[in-house]
Amino acid sequence: MSQVEPAPSGPAPTSDPSAGATPDQPRLHWRIATLVLSIAVATAAGQGLAWSRVEWRTLLPILCVSSLYVISVLIRWYRREAASPDANKVIATVGTLAYTKIGLFWVFFWLLWGDFIWTLLDQNVPQILPLKLRDMGAGDTTNQALNRTLAYTIAFLFAPAVSVLSDRHRGPRGRRIPFLLWSTPFVGIFLILIGYYDSFTNAMLGSAESMRILGMEISRGTLALLVLGALFIGFDFANIFANTIYWYLFNDVVPEKFITRFYALFRMVGLIASAIYNKIIFPSSLTHFRLIFGVAGICYVIGFVIMCVKIKEGGYPAPAEDAGKTEEAAVHFGSHMPALVESIVNAVLGSVRRLLASIKTFGKECFTHRFYWYFFLTSCFMFMSYQSAPFFILRNRDSLHMNMDQIGDLAFWNNAVAIIVVPVCGWYADKFHPIRIFILATFICLLQPLLQCIWIFTDFGPQGNLTGQYIIALAILPFGQVRETTEIPMYMRLLPKDRYGQFCAANAMIRSFAMIFGSLAAGMMMEALEKYAHMDAWRYRYYSLWALVWQIPSVICLLLLYREWKRLGGDKAFKPPEAGA
Numbered sequence: 001m002s003q004v005e006p007a008p009s010g011p012a013p014t015s016d017p018s019a020g021a022t023p024d025q026p027r028l029h030w031r032i033a034t035l036v037l038s039i040a041v042a043t044a045a046g047q048g049l050a051w052s053r054v055e056w057r058t059l060l061p062i063l064c065v066s067s068l069y070v071i072s073v074l075i076r077w078y079r080r081e082a083a084s085p086d087a088n089k090v091i092a093t094v095g096t097l098a099y100t101k102i103g104l105f106w107v108f109f110w111l112l113w114g115d116f117i118w119t120l121l122d123q124n125v126p127q128i129l130p131l132k133l134r135d136m137g138a139g140d141t142t143n144q145a146l147n148r149t150l151a152y153t154i155a156f157l158f159a160p161a162v163s164v165l166s167d168r169h170r171g172p173r174g175r176r177i178p179f180l181l182w183s184t185p186f187v188g189i190f191l192i193l194i195g196y197y198d199s200f201t202n203a204m205l206g207s208a209e210s211m212r213i214l215g216m217e218i219s220r221g222t223l224a225l226l227v228l229g230a231l232f233i234g235f236d237f238a239n240i241f242a243n244t245i246y247w248y249l250f251n252d253v254v255p256e257k258f259i260t261r262f263y264a265l266f267r268m269v270g271l272i273a274s275a276i277y278n279k280i281i282f283p284s285s286l287t288h289f290r291l292i293f294g295v296a297g298i299c300y301v302i303g304f305v306i307m308c309v310k311i312k313e314g315g316y317p318a319p320a321e322d323a324g325k326t327e328e329a330a331v332h333f334g335s336h337m338p339a340l341v342e343s344i345v346n347a348v349l350g351s352v353r354r355l356l357a358s359i360k361t362f363g364k365e366c367f368t369h370r371f372y373w374y375f376f377l378t379s380c381f382m383f384m385s386y387q388s389a390p391f392f393i394l395r396n397r398d399s400l401h402m403n404m405d406q407i408g409d410l411a412f413w414n415n416a417v418a419i420i421v422v423p424v425c426g427w428y429a430d431k432f433h434p435i436r437i438f439i440l441a442t443f444i445c446l447l448q449p450l451l452q453c454i455w456i457f458t459d460f461g462p463q464g465n466l467t468g469q470y471i472i473a474l475a476i477l478p479f480g481q482v483r484e485t486t487e488i489p490m491y492m493r494l495l496p497k498d499r500y501g502q503f504c505a506a507n508a509m510i511r512s513f514a515m516i517f518g519s520l521a522a523g524m525m526m527e528a529l530e531k532y533a534h535m536d537a538w539r540y541r542y543y544s545l546w547a548l549v550w551q552i553p554s555v556i557c558l559l560l561l562y563r564e565w566k567r568l569g570g571d572k573a574f575k576p577p578e579a580g581a
Contacts, residue, residue: 078102078105081101081102081105082102087100087101087102088100089101091104092104092255092257092258093255094252094253094254094255094256094314095252095314095315095316096314096315097253097312097313097314099255104255104258106310107253107254107311108254108262108265110306110307110310110311111249111250111253111254111262111266111307111311112265112266112269113303113306113307114246114303114304114307115266115269115270115273116269116270116272116273116303117299117300117303117304117307118242118246118270118300118304119269119270119273119274119277120273120276120277120296120299120300121187121191121296121299121300126147126389126390127277127278127282127285127393128282128285128286128289128292129146129147129390130143130147130390130391130393130394131285131286131393131394131397132285132286132289133146133147133225133228134394134398135286136221136224136225136228137221138225139523139527140391140523140524140526140527140530141520141523141524141526141527142225142523143390143523144387144390144519144520144522144523145519145520145523146225146228146229146232147390147519148387148390148515148519149515149516149519149520150229150232150233150236151232151236151239152512152513152515152516152519153512153516154233154236154237154240155236155240155243155244155508155509155512156508156509156512156513156516158237158240159240159243159244159505159508159509159512160362160502160505160506160508160509162179162240162241162244162245162505163244163245163248163501163502163504163505163508164358164362164501164502164505166179166244166245166248166501167248167319167499167500167501167502168319170316170318170319173313174252174312174313174314174316175252175313175316176245176246176248176249176252176313177249177308177311177313179241179245180241180242180245180246180249180304180308181305181308181309183238183239183240183241183242184242184300184301184304184305184308185301185305186234186238187235187238187239187242187297187300187301187304188297188298188300188301189238189297190231190234190235190238190239190297191235191293191294191296191297191300192293192294192297192298193231193234194228194231194232194235194293195289195290195291195292195293195294195297196290196294197224197227197228197231198224198290200227201220201223201224201227204223204227205220205223208220210223211223242304244501244504244505244508245501247488247504248500248501248504249311249313250262250263250266250488250492251492251497251500252313252314252316253311253312253313253314256492257430259489259492260429260430260434260485260486260489261427261430263485263486263488263489264422264423264425264427264429264485265423266485267418267422267481267484267485268419268422268423271415271416271418271419271422271481272415272419274411274415275411275412275415275416275419278407278408278409278411278412278415279408279409279412282404282407282408282411283404283405283407283408284404285404286404317498362502362506365499365502365503365578366502366503366506367506369577369578370564371561371564371565371568371576371577372503372506372577374557374558374560374561374564375494375495375507375561376506376507376510376511377510377553377554377557378554378557378558378561379507379510379511379554380510380511380514380554381550381551381553381554381557382442382550382551382554383511383514383515384511384514384515384518384550384554385449385546385547385548385549385550385551385554386547387515387518387519387521387522387546387550388522388542388543388544388546388547389543389547391522391526391540391543392540392543393407394537394540395455395537395540395541395543396410396469398537398540399455399537399538399540399541400455400459400462400465400466400469401462401465402462402465402466402469406466410466410469410470410473413470413473413474414473414474414477414478415481417474417478418477418478418480418481418482421478421479421481421482422478422481422482422485425437425441425482425485425486429485429486429489433493433571434486434487434489434490434493435486435490435493435494435561435562435565437482437486438483438486438487438490438558439558439559439562441479441480441482441483441486442483442554442555442558443555444476444479445476445477445479445480445483445551446548446551446552446555447476448472448476448477448480448547449544449545449547449548449551450544450548451472451476452472452541452543452544452547453544453545453548454468455468455541455544456541456542456544456545491504493574494565494574494576495576496576518550522543522546525542525546526539526540526542529542
């Protein structure tokens with residue numbers, strides 16, 4: 001069965017997805033619900049037996065049986081739908097794409113496959129790098145610069161151009177897949193090279209402990225940091241396409257009425273991948289650094305290329321011309337100027353005029369309505385609060401004295417609980433609009449940095465600290481996953497669909513510009529606490545104060561955004577505002 005059925009020539013069918021339901025379908029839903037409940041009970045029982053360590057021999061039989069059961073249910077459903085008289089009935093459309101149930105299943109499957117691969121990759125850099133740089137002797141500001149500032153600078157400079165270029169690209173494979181397909185090998189190559197940074201350092205130094213570059217004496221440790229930094233710059237350049245365009249693909253191939261439920265599944269798969277990573281890979285991340293990055297690079301290339309080949313985009317209307325674009329007359333320099341030179345000069349001037357017109361249009365459409373400013377500032381302040389996140393892991397290891405196994409287990413159980421919460425909230429987001437669930441989850445998540453501030457003033461000992469972190473993680477942090485689950489569907493509901501990449505690029509540009517300085521400021525704050533307050537690892541406990549200070553204005557802007565959304569029509573009549581409206 002084809003993944004995507006060709007769109008019918010007449011009006012698109014509007015039949016409800018549940019139409020034609022067989023008596024077996026309710027039983028299917030009840031079985032899956034019972035399965036989820038059983039996993040939840042098993043999870044709670046396992047957590048009650050051991051706060052910090054659950055052996056795989058306890059969980060593996062449960063996971064295997066549950067996985068086999070889910071696979072068998074899906075196979076039976078697939079066979080029944082394929083044999084159904086309504087197998088070719090279109091249930092949803094997006095653009096020129098029209099989906100049957102089987103087609104929608106396959107597009108979900110391949111997008112979720114990409115998410116699984118993406119999550120395993122995405123965990124490596126933010127989870128391992130802060131610890132690796134710290135162990136290499138990097139200071140807090142250097143750690144932040146390599147871990148965050150470089151990526152934000154590249155995103156600020158190139159994300160808008162990449163996004164607008166993708167929005168306006170028209171090709172046989174669509175406007176998103178080509179960018180993802182051709183950038184994927186370079187991401188994988190740089191991941192592998194990062195794992196071999198020490199080999200490059202040894203090749204440059206040999207047995208020496210230092211070398212002179214441009215008249216400066218460079219030690220082995222400094223050279224290793226420079227090599228790692230150079231490799232991360234290459235990685236960030238290659239990854240800018242996946243970091244932006246990958247998220248726009250959902251808007252183009254997933255029907256709007258299924259987008260929140262899709263994103264709930266998307267987050268569930270990501271949480272499962274994250275749980276596997278934290279349970280199996282993270283505890284060995286420093287001792288098997290090269291192996292982990294090498295395998296991640298190979299798996300990323302294979303997995304993402306398969307997704308890009310399997311996903312099909314539909315057709316798009318021709319891109320709108322720039323509002324400020326005008327045809328300028330060619331400049332003539334007289335007979336003393338050769339014709340070839342004159343044509344080159346006019347071509348360059350024409351390109352400059354078109355660029356300036358595009359910039360003017362970009363600025364006018366994205367930055368002249370307060371609705372979008374509330375949207376951008378909500379995201380900007382929230383992401384500023386995340387700039388102290390690398391110090392969270394350092395605090396747990398160096399100040400709260402948690403070992404790598406305990407840190408991995410903490411993240412594992414946080415993800416396990418979130419897997420149960422996310423699908424329920426995905427259903428409610430479809431029913432009550434993603435912005436409402438996003439606001440609720442944001443208010444609950446505000447308690448997390450507030451409660452973490454307790455450790456600024458006191459310490460409960462290694463076991464007490466671990467217990468306290470489990471209480472916060474299991475009670476509050478899963479709602480962070482709920483917030484992430486509803487964030488992208490909220491974007492898709494609030495931003496213009498035909499210029500979705502453009503507005504996401506504007507959002508990324510503003511928050512990247514702020515985070516360039518925010519990431520450095522967070523590192524400088526930690527170094528200042530060490531230098532002037534004479535704090536050792538205790539300074540990392542102040543990461544929560546930084547997060548709290550920035551989350552408060554984010555919540556205020558979010559409430560203003562909600563008020564403006566209601567003023568512009570809310571549930572029934574909202575349309576993204578146009579420039580000057």
